[in-house]
Amino acid sequence: MxxxxxxxxxxxxxxxxxxxxxxxxxxxxxxxxxxNINLFFTPSQALQANLPAGHRFRLGGQVKPGSVIREKNRLQVHFILTDLKRELPVTYSGILPDLFREGNGAIAEGSWGTASQSKKTFIATEILAKHDENYMPRAMYEELRKK
Amino acid sequence: MTMLLNFLKLNGYGIYVWPAYGLVAGLLALHLFLPWRRWRALNKKPKDAHAQTQ
Amino acid sequence: MFKKPLLQKMLSQTQVFLTRVMSPPYFFSFAEKCLPWFVAVFVAALAYGLIGGLFLAPADYLQGEGFRILYVHVPCAFLSLMIYSVMAVAAAFGLIWRLKLAFAVMRQSAPLGMVFTFLALVTGSLWGKPMWGTYWIWDARLTSELILLFLYLGILALHSALPNRRLADHATAILVLIGFVDIPIIHYSVNWWNTLHQGSTLRLLAPSLIAPSMLYPLLAMTVAFCAYYAIALILRLRCALLSESGAR
Incomplete structure (x- = not known):
C-alpha cells in the first residue's frame, strides 16, 4: 500500500x-x-574606522548618564555617547526627540568636527532616540530601579 | 466630555495612535468584506440556475 | 526489504493522509464546522485585546500612552511573517504532491499577507515618528520588511501574469520558496546588525520582556489576528475553489 x-x-x-x-x-x-547593513557605528568602531572630517556617518550608543549639558539661550546640546567601552562627545543644535534621555540609546547622524583638537568631537545634525523591547508601567520601573 | 477628549488625546500621542488603529481596522474589515460579497454573488448564480430548471 | 528509507516512507504516508484530508470536499465540510469557532475566538480575543490594550494596560514608563500602537503593530508584523511561512509550506506541499488546495492556500494567503505587511510598516512608522523622531529609516529591520511587501506584490503579479493556471501555480510556488530567505533575515535583523528598531518583545522560548499586565492584551490581539487570518482565508478559499470548479 x-x-x-x-x-x-x-x-x-x-x-x-x-x-x-x-x-x-x-x-x-x-x-x-x-x-554596510549596520545602521550606525558604535563609538569603538567609529574611533577605529578613522574617518576623515566632513564624512557623514551615524554614531550610536547610550547617552552617558549625567553628561547632557544644555546651553543657555541656545538650542545647543552637548552629551557623551558611550558603548560602555569607549565614549565620544557629541554636539547638536536642534530639537531632541521625546525619548532622548540620559541612560537611553540614541543615534546621531553627522560627522567629525573640523576643529583640530586632540579630543575628537562629533557634530550631529540629526538625533534619533532608540528604545528597547522592555515595556513596563512606571510603578514597576521605579521598583526595578530601587533594586 | 473633557474626560473623553482627554482619553482621545492619549497625552498627545492620540494623533499617532488612532490613525494606526483606524487604518488596521479599516483595511482588515475591507478584506473580510470583499470575499464575502464575492461569495454571495457566487452563491446566487447556482441557486437561480436551479430555480430555472425547476 | 524491511527497512525502507525513512524519508520515503514518511512521504508516502503523508500522501495517503493528504489526498484524503486535502481534497476540496473534505476541506469544505471541515471549514464549515470550524468557521463559527474561529469567529467566536476572533470576537472574544479582539474584545479583550482592545479593552485591555487601550484601557486596562498601564502607560509605559518611557513611552507613555504612545506605546499602545504596540497592540496593532506587533500582531500585524507577526502575521506578515507567519502568513509567508504558511505560504512557503503550502508551496512546498503543492510542488511535491501537486495538491490543488495547497496552491489555492498559497495564492489566497498572499493578499492577506500583503495587507498585514503594509499595516506593519504603516503602524510602525506612525510609532516611529513620536518615539524615534523619524517616520522611516533604512535600517535592516525596516528594509527587510519592505522587501517582504515587494515579495508579496511580486507573487501576486507573477500569478496573475501567467495565463496557464498550472504554470502560474508552479512558478509562484518557486518564487514563494525563494523569497522565504527574507523571513529569517527579518526576524534576526535586530540581532545580527545595529538597527534603530528594538529587539523582539514576544519570545517563544524565553520569558517575554514586557510586564504581564501589558502582555496579555498583546497575546489576545495576536490570537485575534490569527483567527482573522483563518476566517478570511476560508472565505477566500471557498470563493476561489468554487468559482474555479464552476467555470469548468
Missing part, C-alpha cells in the same frame, strides 16, 4: 537543494555586506 513514489522524493530533494543553495547564497551576500 505504501508504495514509494520516486518522483515525489526527487521533487523534495530538488526543493531541499534549492532552499539550501539559496540560504547559502543569502548568507554569503549578507556576510559580505555586514558592515
Amino acid at each position: 505504501l508504495k514509494l513514489n520516486k518522483l515525489q522524493t526527487r521533487r523534495l530533494y530538488y526543493l531541499l537543494a534549492l532552499m539550501l543553495g539559496l540560504a547559502l547564497a543569502a548568507g554569503l551576500i549578507l556576510y559580505s555586506l555586514k558592515q
